[in-house]
Amino acid sequence: MIGLQAERTPAGTSYLVAGQGYPVVLIHGVGLNKEMWGGQIVGLVPHFQVIAYDMLGHGASPRPQPGIGMEGYAEQLHELLEHLQVQQAMVVGFSMGGLVARAFALHYPQHTQALVILNSVFQRSEQQRASVVERTRQAAEHGPDANAQEALSRWFSREYQAANPAQIAAIRQTLASNDPLGYLTAYELFATQDMYRADDLTSIKVPTLVATGELDPGSTPQMARQLAAQIADAQVVVLKEQRHMMPVESPRLVNQMLLDFLQTACHLSPPIKGIVA
Template sequence: MIRPTAETTPAGTSYLATGQGHPVILIHGVGLNKEMWGGQMVGLAPYYSVIAYDMLGHGASPRPAPGTSLGGYADQLLELLDHLQIPQAIVIGFSMGGLVARAFALHHPTRLCGLVVLNSVFNRSAEQRAGVIARTAQAAEHGPDANAEAALSRWFSREYQAANPAQIAAIRQTLASNDPQGYLTTYELFATQDMYRADDLGHIQVPTLIATGELDPGSTPLMARQLAERIPGAQVAVLDEQRHMMPVESPRLVNQVLLDFLAHALTTQNHAKGIVA
């Protein structure tokens, strides 16, 4: 696969696009950028048009204005779809990107035909909420890399860290190089918006997959099941022995789960439109 070249929307959102077919949008997690999706871009591009972009405050995209809501992050995705003249896409969000994907489904329901939430948060316990609020305070005082070592130990297995030191070092550098204000604005949303419009989730009417890793300490299987219970017909996948960064650590495994779901979502859409394959 020829490596795609980053392009920019009129509003400044930086994105990568590759492949052909129905559009699939990838939204990264807080502190990361569109480059985290390399394994998925390779694995999905033979079958789909795959677009990964930098969230507000991350990578080469502009900062969010102070006080920007999750709705503002969803509007960034809307502008990207309008720029690319995509009427409907399947949206895949990882961690913080999962919150953005959920918000997009609620704010712009006619613009997506499938939803995937990977390793994301919902209905944190009091202890979990206290932990993430403490990390937010540390980031506000010491900058984006204040929690890097602890984050990497939560995100990756020890075996993967030991076998891939250069990649782990690159991710650590990505965390450290984030714009402080953009990172903090985004992290505050990540820390506080796990129940964003939770009572409206029943209005999501597209095929939905909620997936996480069996060993993900911050985006637990219980969270995945509770979130799926709120969305009509949502599927749940808990991947054995996987931690938070399973799209990076185990791309083939995650890609197979995604490909199975994407085929289901498009078949469902075609049946709804009366199209017979």
């Protein structure tokens, strides 16, 4: 990725670091890895120290321990920041990574400078929960590739899929090549932990942005608004006409939103105008 060399923590977490300034951590979603953030790394590196890593069971990071909960994924990030001697970071989580970011902010508030939750889940309806539980069952039976085509159809617009077949094929290969146990462990948490410590979300006191796409069927605008309502002074942005993988499909739009929020959160230059809400 843009010439960066991945490194490892003592516990084995694979990560990339680029740029200087306030640290910003990027956490990917289930079945993906740190490579999904290529567009954000390019856009954020001129302004921040950007850290992207592979969650447990993904990419080049080790498998999670049996029975791990959300706190185990939060602990992975804590170990990474300790290794890098980073005292505080602005944490950006996408989809499952948004759950990890929430868990990190709850368990390690002293190390959280700001929080961004992108295209993530909260308070699923019974129908939404039944659907994701069924996808978990299919993944358990058939492996990480079981839902790949359906997932890509949810994640990207038809226009983007048609215009970028090589990239879509590469993402499908990433999904298919996941370690089955690591993938299933994360997917089960993704399917069941949308309300993880929901009653404690009011304790989060750092600047928070909750954002999703107008057309994201699994991480809906309603979810974003309900989640933001639980966190004091959280901002909500719904990007028009965007689907789930908006950081990949529309990196400039997402980067503009992130820069606006992050630069304000760490009291840098004035906010960038033109956010689509």
